[in-house]
Amino acid sequence: MPDRAPQPVDRQLPTDEARDLISLVRDIAQHEIAPTAAEEEGAGHFPREVFTLLSRTGLLGLPYASEHGGADQPYEVYLQVLEELAAARLTVGLGVSVHTLSSYALATYGTKEQRVEHLPAMLGGGLLGAYCLSEPSSGSDAASLRTRAVREDGGPSRVSAVERGGDWVITGTKAWITHGGVADFYTVMARTGEEGPRGITAFLVPADAEGVSAAAPEKKMGMKGSPTAQVHFDGVRVPDSRRIGEEGQGFAIALSALDSGRLGIAACAIGVAQAALDEAVGYATGRQQFGRPIADFQGLRFMLADMATQIEAGRALYLAAARLRDAGRPFAKQAAMAKLHCTDTAMKVTIDAVQVLGGYGYTADFPAERYMREAKVLQIVEGTNQIQRMVIARHLAGPETR
Structure with a gap:
């Protein structure tokens, strides 16, 4: 039998705009998400069309700046949107949360040029992100990750990032990646220096870069419509312009x-x-x-x-x-x-x-x-x-x- 729609929660919202936003989300949840949730979860169907709709309506960039395609919403409002979406289908609510997490590094630590170039497509242009920190041998101990990014010249340079330019080559495997294999971009933490947390750097890697591939999705007890998979980086070349933050700042x-x-x-x-x-x-x-x-x-x-x-x-x-x-x-x-x-x-x-x-x-x-x-x-x-x-x-x- 179809899922019953959740009863509306009596929410304390800071603005009329926020109240209108919650009404929009409830309408989408009731008519576009909940009716097919049970059937699609049972079939393991990933609802990419729902994420396209959410992007088109501005719901994939809520807590980020409007100048880059976001909606300038406070977390107080954004989180209540997530709650409404997750009540209709966790695959969707968690997927929006993961996409927001994947966009965080660039939105918060990226240069002005990087934000102008990439954020509009990430937040409202139909792209979907994934966050790559965990590995097969490093889960809770994330600072022990082994995926490595090596500069073409063999190591870090003492000159400025603008002067040195060049490419990084990323090799390794990430594990337990939500949206692995269906994402359009991956925010990847890779080792560029010493062991431990100080040797890790963040990169924005397009999913269609040569050498990026995903394993078959994990067979899970729940959230079967949300693909969770290992993602392999086999000598993936990315320009230094896709490095986020300073070298060693990734952790x-x-x-x-x-x-x-x-x-x-x-x-x-x-x-x-x-x-x-x-x-x-x-x-x-x-x-x-x-x-x-x-x-x-x-x-x-x-x-x-x-x-x-x-x-x-x-x-x-x-x-x-x-x-x-x-x-x-x-x-x-x-x-x-x-x-x-x-x-x-x-x-x-x-x-x-x-x-x-x-x-x-x-x-x-x-x-x-x-x-x-x-x-x-x-x-x-x-x-x-x-x-x-x-x-x-x-x-x-x-x-x-x-």
Whole structure:
């Protein structure tokens, strides 16, 4: 049976423009995304046509500057858009979050010339991005990555970037790449110097560059419509004009991007949880047992109340972190807290939604089982929840002693 549309969330939005934006997103979610979500996820279909529509309507560049094709929206608004999209289909909500993450390095650390040349197509020209940090042997320990970029002249030069020009040759394999094989550009972290975080540099690599290829997508328990694949760089030549930031700055850029990206994951998690709650409430109020709706039974009512409370707490947490970011204040600790709490909430709420539906919750005729399968990955991507706890603890107690 088709998914039920999520009940509209009563949102506190800062402007009339933001309210109009949310209305537009809900219309797209209701008419263009949700009706085919279950069927397309089951078939493993990637909805590229939806991302084309989102790009055309300005929804792929929301938090970036309008002068480069963005929409000048604060994170407080952008994240609520992600939540609405993820509630309709996580493949779409997470895909927009990943695209925003992939555009972050150039938008934030690129030169004026680079932004003018590339950002309009990335933010509103139909292109789709992927973020390449993880590797087969470096996941949580991202600073140990092995993909290498070597200058044609054999190493870094002491002259300025403008004077030296030239090409970089990138060789290595990235793993667990969302949009691997379907993206139009890859933001790639590669080693250009010493071991450890200080030897990593960021590059903007076009997907059609010679030597770029993708493996077959991973076979996953959820989000089957979103391709996750290894991406191979076999002697890929890119000009120095596609290097983002300074040599050796790439890891700092990657961590800065992930602080914002974790807020995107948190918002997507609350979207999935809200969709699961809506499904559970709709079922519980309509299902009759012992002569009355099962929603009349106290045990189930309390379960629904706990689900709703945790969702509201998660929403408040990610919005509080977003407002810190919008104010230009440090937010890394709060981003880690939001990612941790919201994704754990999504897992718990979706499990409970399956329980509310009973046997029907375990069947593919209802979306609850899909929500549960999808929620699991959110506890893993963009820093596992164990890593989030380490980040939070470091802010509280300082680095670990050895």
